[in-house]
Amino acid sequence: MKRVLEGSHAAAEAVRLARVKVISAFPITPQTHIVEKLSEFCSNGSMDAKFIKVESEHSALAAVIGSQSTGVRSFTATSSQGLALMHELLHWTSGARLPVVMVEVNRALAPGWNIWTDQTDSLSQRDTGWIQLYCETGQEVLDTTLMAYKLAEAVFLPVMVVLDAFFLSHTYEPVDVPEQESADKFLPDFEPAFSLDIRNAYTLNQLATPDVYMEMRYDMHLAMEDAKNRMADIENEFSKIFGRKYLPVEPFRCDDAETVFVTSGTITSTCRQLVNDLRKKGERVGLLKIKMFRPFPVKEVCNCLKNIKQVAVIDRNFSFGAGGIFAQEVRAALYGFINPAPCVMGFVCGLGGRDVTIETLTTIYKKAKNREAGQMESVWIDLKK
Amino acid sequence: MRENLKEKELVYSGHLACAGCGAVIAMRFFLNTLGKDTVMVIPACCWSIIAGPYPKSSLKIPVIHTAFETGGAMATGVRAGLDMKNDTKTTVVVWAGDGGTFDIGFQALSGAVERDENFIYVCYDNEAYMNTGVQRSSSTPYGAWTTTTPGEDWKKLRKKNIMGVLAAHRISYAATASIAYPEDLIYKIKKAKSIKGARFLHIFASCPTGWKMASELSVKIARMAVQTNIFPLYEIENGTKYSINFKPKNYNVKEYFMLQGRFKHLKQEHFEKIQEMVDDDWRLLCKKAS
Ligand SMILES: Cc1ncc(C[n+]2csc(CCOP(=O)(O)OP(=O)(O)O)c2C)c(N)n1
Ligand code: SF4
Ligand SMILES: [Mg+2]
Numbered sequence: 207m208k209r210v211l212e213g214s215h216a217a218a219e220a221v222r223l224a225r226v227k228v229i230s231a232f233p234i235t236p237q238t239h240i241v242e243k244l245s246e247f248c249s250n251g252s253m254d255a256k257f258i259k260v261e262s263e264h265s266a267l268a269a270v271i272g273s274q275s276t277g278v279r280s281f282t283a284t285s286s287q288g289l290a291l292m293h294e295l296l297h298w299t300s301g302a303r304l305p306v307v308m309v310e311v312n313r314a315l316a317p318g319w320n321i322w323t324d325q326t327d328s329l330s331q332r333d334t335g336w337i338q339l340y341c342e343t344g345q346e347v348l349d350t351t352l353m354a355y356k357l358a359e360a361v362f363l364p365v366m367v368v369l370d371a372f373f374l375s376h377t378y379e380p381v382d383v384p385e386q387e388s389a390d391k392f393l394p395d396f397e398p399a400f401s402l403d404i405r406n407a408y409t410l411n412q413l414a415t416p417d418v419y420m421e422m423r424y425d426m427h428l429a430m431e432d433a434k435n436r437m438a439d440i441e442n443e444f445s446k447i448f449g450r451k452y453l454p455v456e457p458f459r460c461d462d463a464e465t466v467f468v469t470s471g472t473i474t475s476t477c478r479q480l481v482n483d484l485r486k487k488g489e490r491v492g493l494l495k496i497k498m499f500r501p502f503p504v505k506e507v508c509n510c511l512k513n514i515k516q517v518a519v520i521d522r523n524f525s526f527g528a529g530g531i532f533a534q535e536v537r538a539a540l541y542g543f544i545n546p547a548p549c550v551m552g553f554v555c556g557l558g559g560r561d562v563t564i565e566t567l568t569t570i571y572k573k574a575k576n577r578e579a580g581q582m583e584s585v586w587i588d589l590k591k
Numbered sequence: 592m593r594e595n596l597k598e599k600e601l602v603y604s605g606h607l608a609c610a611g612c613g614a615v616i617a618m619r620f621f622l623n624t625l626g627k628d629t630v631m632v633i634p635a636c637c638w639s640i641i642a643g644p645y646p647k648s649s650l651k652i653p654v655i656h657t658a659f660e661t662g663g664a665m666a667t668g669v670r671a672g673l674d675m676k677n678d679t680k681t682t683v684v685v686w687a688g689d690g691g692t693f694d695i696g697f698q699a700l701s702g703a704v705e706r707d708e709n710f711i712y713v714c715y716d717n718e719a720y721m722n723t724g725v726q727r728s729s730s731t732p733y734g735a736w737t738t739t740t741p742g743e744d745w746k747k748l749r750k751k752n753i754m755g756v757l758a759a760h761r762i763s764y765a766a767t768a769s770i771a772y773p774e775d776l777i778y779k780i781k782k783a784k785s786i787k788g789a790r791f792l793h794i795f796a797s798c799p800t801g802w803k804m805a806s807e808l809s810v811k812i813a814r815m816a817v818q819t820n821i822f823p824l825y826e827i828e829n830g831t832k833y834s835i836n837f838k839p840k841n842y843n844v845k846e847y848f849m850l851q852g853r854f855k856h857l858k859q860e861h862f863e864k865i866q867e868m869v870d871d872d873w874r875l876l877c878k879k880a881s
Contacts, residue, residue, distance in 0.1 A: 264660070265664030272672065273675070403630075403678075407650075410653075412654070415644050
């Protein structure tokens with residue numbers, strides 16, 4: 207049924223539909239609406255789940271690791287400082303091979319205090335062994351969260367569903383909320399491969415010597431690689447039932463393009479508009495939306511960008527001493543695969559929630575088309591004097 | 592009371608502890624009393640090693656190892672998961688060192704006790720971070736040498752009163768116990784098992800390696816700690832009802848200190864000061880129990 211929902215509530219609806227059994231979370235703006243809605247679901251009986259109200263995000267993820275280890279579907283949600291506080295346990299979750307799903311709302315990191323959107327929080331967790339999926343719309347948040355459980359449980363790795371603060375978390379849009387019956391058909395009960403149970407005295411997460419540690423990590427690597435294929439199957443299955451599909455990357459009007467934007471999150475919607483406007487003026491421009499950041503869809507990115515002259519990567523994030531993070535990843539993906547490689551230019555904008563408007567993107571387009579940016583550094587857009 | 596705990600042995604020989612390790616004695620009494628329907632959460636501590644490397648285990652029960660500071664939170668999640676599976680038979684236990692309890696894990700423990708989570712939290716107290724090579728903790732007593740309180744910088748601060756802190760949470764049941772008083776320890780384990788909600792056992796567990804003493808002294812030293820009132824045996828119900836389980840005849844603390852290398856730098860004036868602190872603590876405890 208179509209309902210008008212904010213992104214946060216779209217996430218909460220998906221968690222309800224996934225029949226999650228244990229939720230643990232700690233409030234932080236702009237994630238609060240997700241946990242408030244879930245508290246409501248748990249207390250009014252819409253969900254048969256236990257919501258553990260812990261004293262920190264650190265304990266939230268620890269509790270979720272504990273519950274998931276007993277073999278029940280578990281969930282947490284956080285943002286920014288909360289995600290940073292969870293860092294050690296992010297590694298624990300993936301290393302323990304637990305299919306936990308987290309919704310993470312992109313928010314800037316302090317200091318200074320800033321509650322607005324910025325991707326540096328989730329991107330600085332890129333090496334923790336979590337699958338990361340970035341969303342553009344409320345519908346995509348709901349659908350991705352449902353698919354996230356299926357993916358996590360297929361490869362035994364945790365999944366982070368990422369959405370922009372306010373622009374998505376607090377924005378109301380029409381969202382098709384599936385019936386429980388079709389959600390169940392898509393996502394049946396979880397069957398754990400192992401669990402803490404007195405009938406079977408497993409030891410989990412124990413001491414791993416140099417003799418075995420490396421193989422354990424290699425298995426995680428294989429699972430991460432496998433996630434790409436699994437996600438394709440899961441999307442097919444999802445689209446059969448619900449008629450919607452997203453793909454790890456989505457090319458938009460790229461076919462005869464000379465210049466292509468690379469975007470993620472809600473900037474994508476603004477950029478679609480600009481691409482349409484520019485196309486009307488005869489500009490050969492397109493857009494590549496990256497949804498799956500871990501595992502990075504190297505093949506798909508190469509395929510889409512192989513005949514492109516200029517690539518303008520938009521980064522609402524920054525890695526000090528290196529540059530925009532998506533730009534680095536795109537360059538690394540292209541290197542050695544495509545000869546001659548397109549000219550990849552990185553543009554940093556919208557940090558700490560600053561608006562990224564059609565004008566911002568037009569400035570970037572001009573610079574990219576005329577190759578006014580170097581390939582080694584990121585160009586900061588809309589900086590004040 | 593006679594108990595044949597060996598018959599119910601849940602700890603394998605061939606574990607990785609040092610000779611004379613009090614933490615292993617504590618585990619054997621505890622597990623063999625509690626029984627096999629137990630899931631154990633072990634945050635980083637000596638027991639992360641003692642329990643054995645993959646794919647072996649020195650414990651015959653399901654165990655989940657976890658990050659140093661997460662005992663209380665991890666057990667909360669494990670309990671919640673088991674509850675959602677309608678498993679009411681299993682007892683969930685946290686088995687943590689003093690560092691994982693008094694210090695880095697304190698927030699998670701305090702949170703869990705405030706929520707009255709249904710599990711038993713055991714702190715085996717060896718009065719320092721032993722796993723990482725004998726560094727001071729807030730449980731290290733006044734007067735002790737550790738590798739981070741070396742030479743003349745021996746610890747000149749009191750041991751944190753963790754029982755008092757937990758009593759302030761109005762925890763259903765908290766008790767101190769010692770590896771040197773098995774009957775008392777077993778009685779407390781059984782009592783803890785019979786209660787629902789958050790329960791805490793603070794077990795004094797000597798560490799020959801970190802305390803610089805002969806391994807055969809483990810139990811003797813633990814007994815002396817009780818007899819000198821350095822580590823009194825008592826229980827607290829609902830955070831208010833104190834009962835003292837053992838009233839010693841005022842032994843002098845000095846002999847206890849003389850047997851341990853970690854105190855060898857102490858002089859008569861220090862013993863006198865420590866004696867005063869111990870007497871003071873004991874008076875306070877007696878007052879609470881009266
Ligand atoms: C976050 C974190 N910091 C530090 C460590 C290193 N570390 C592991 S065990 C330990 C000390 C444990 O002390 P305690 O809890 O008293 O147990 P014991 O080793 O004495 O048995 C330390 C410092 C760690 N594992 N994790
Ligand atoms: S260092 Fe101490 S506590 Fe750790 S295993 Fe050795 S004796 Fe036991
Ligand atoms: Mg210790």
